[in-house]
Amino acid sequence: MSNIKNIETVFDPTHDEAARQRYVSVLRKRILLDYARDMKTVYDHAIEPRFVRKNGRKPKTGNEVRKEMLVQPIFQEWSALRHNAQLMTWWSVQPEIERKLPEMIQVAKDASDANPAGGSLRLDANVDIPQTVTELDVHLMPGCFHSEHVADDVAQGAVYHHGTRVFSGGLAHRHRGGWGATAANALRIKYPTFRPKTYLDLGCTVGREMFSVMDVYPGMESHGIDVGAPCLRYAHALAEATGRKVHFSQQNAEALDFPDNTFDLVTSSFFFHEISVKSSAKILAEAYRVLKPGGLMINQELPPVSLVSGPYEDFVLDWDAYYNNEPFYYQFRHQDLQKKFVDAGFKAKNYVQFRVPNYGTWSDDLFAACVRGDAVPPEVSNGQAWFSFGAWK
Numbered sequence: 001m002s003n004i005k006n007i008e009t010v011f012d013p014t015h016d017e018a019a020r021q022r023y024v025s026v027l028r029k030r031i032l033l034d035y036a037r038d039m040k041t042v043y044d045h046a047i048e049p050r051f052v053r054k055n056g057r058k059p060k061t062g063n064e065v066r067k068e069m070l071v072q073p074i075f076q077e078w079s080a081l082r083h084n085a086q087l088m089t090w091w092s093v094q095p096e097i098e099r100k101l102p103e104m105i106q107v108a109k110d111a112s113d114a115n116p117a118g119g120s121l122r123l124d125a126n127v128d129i130p131q132t133v134t135e136l137d138v139h140l141m142p143g144c145f146h147s148e149h150v151a152d153d154v155a156q157g158a159v160y161h162h163g164t165r166v167f168s169g170g171l172a173h174r175h176r177g178g179w180g181a182t183a184a185n186a187l188r189i190k191y192p193t194f195r196p197k198t199y200l201d202l203g204c205t206v207g208r209e210m211f212s213v214m215d216v217y218p219g220m221e222s223h224g225i226d227v228g229a230p231c232l233r234y235a236h237a238l239a240e241a242t243g244r245k246v247h248f249s250q251q252n253a254e255a256l257d258f259p260d261n262t263f264d265l266v267t268s269s270f271f272f273h274e275i276s277v278k279s280s281a282k283i284l285a286e287a288y289r290v291l292k293p294g295g296l297m298i299n300q301e302l303p304p305v306s307l308v309s310g311p312y313e314d315f316v317l318d319w320d321a322y323y324n325n326e327p328f329y330y331q332f333r334h335q336d337l338q339k340k341f342v343d344a345g346f347k348a349k350n351y352v353q354f355r356v357p358n359y360g361t362w363s364d365d366l367f368a369a370c371v372r373g374d375a376v377p378p379e380v381s382n383g384q385a386w387f388s389f390g391a392w393k
């Protein structure tokens, strides 16, 4: 362990700040669980039956459901509340981060001067930051992932790190697990002989999910790339303070500077739905290039339209595409994922996908049964379960 301060602990809310953050978490829980359940009841008892009377059949697509729901007061209210709660998520952490920013910057500098865990940080002021990051505040996070307001800025990393805690704070099953722990433990059970030695995470932001993967496969040479410098500085400080050796670099995943056949494992999480279809094709081709033969690329995402239980669930999952500044979300969910991997060079037979419960929410036995296909995991919503997809090279 290191003697540099953990950047995470600089965030130390006052009573009022903590109360505001907790309020937003609970508000989101109310909207996403309780209110969403009420909206589904209205749909089941009034809206779908009316559609059936008019059309002689049930809705077939999320868009058909959406058309009906757009004019319903319960949807309008739910959607407006959800949009506002999303804005409040970031606003609830920003004043504190502004107050603590000089100290956070100093801690990040100390981390990169001392590098106690042996990792590194390589920034590139000329990196090609895609318009999909620069032109809109993705998921309504002010300043997105890349903005810098002062020298050596880490604010956007801090806003993402602490804001996403508020975001998922009301969802009890999200306190443990997360995708990194879930996917890595699923891989460990599914492919017991797979022992990656070299690892790359694409769009790592503040590194949280990749750290969980590293904890399951210790000793890997680990790299995290992202286009956002403030996030990378923050990630590096977190890694060094927690004894994780990671080499972070500021790169666009469409054109990586790693040699061919470098990595046994390439991952991404919450990444592809924020990328255009055209860009994701280039990124998959790059992943194929940098993977070693026999290596695995595995990613986390919202499940594609073909894998959700019905049009109503599709309508709910696509909400972010319309109201949360995530314009590629809808297109992402409507693609043939296996074909995308084949187009990038992978063999169709090497494509893999699985849905497993959040690690730590269910017992280890039940988790393992889901991984083996002997038990049915819950739906992917509100972090109860995760959908992973990828391919072996």
Ligand SMILES: C[S@@+](CC[C@H](N)C(=O)[O-])C[C@H]1O[C@@H](n2cnc3c(N)ncnc32)[C@H](O)[C@@H]1O
Residues within 6 Å of the ligand: 130, 133, 145, 146, 202, 203, 204, 205, 206, 207, 208, 209, 210, 225, 226, 227, 228, 231, 251, 252, 253, 254, 268, 269, 270, 271, 274, 275
């Ligand atoms: C939602 S975040 C990913 C979150 C992170 N993987 C996690 O699990 O906490 C998406 C990240 O992708 C990065 N990004 C977007 N386009 C990119 C690109 N073309 N190359 C590299 N990073 C990119 C953004 O800067 C952002 O940090």
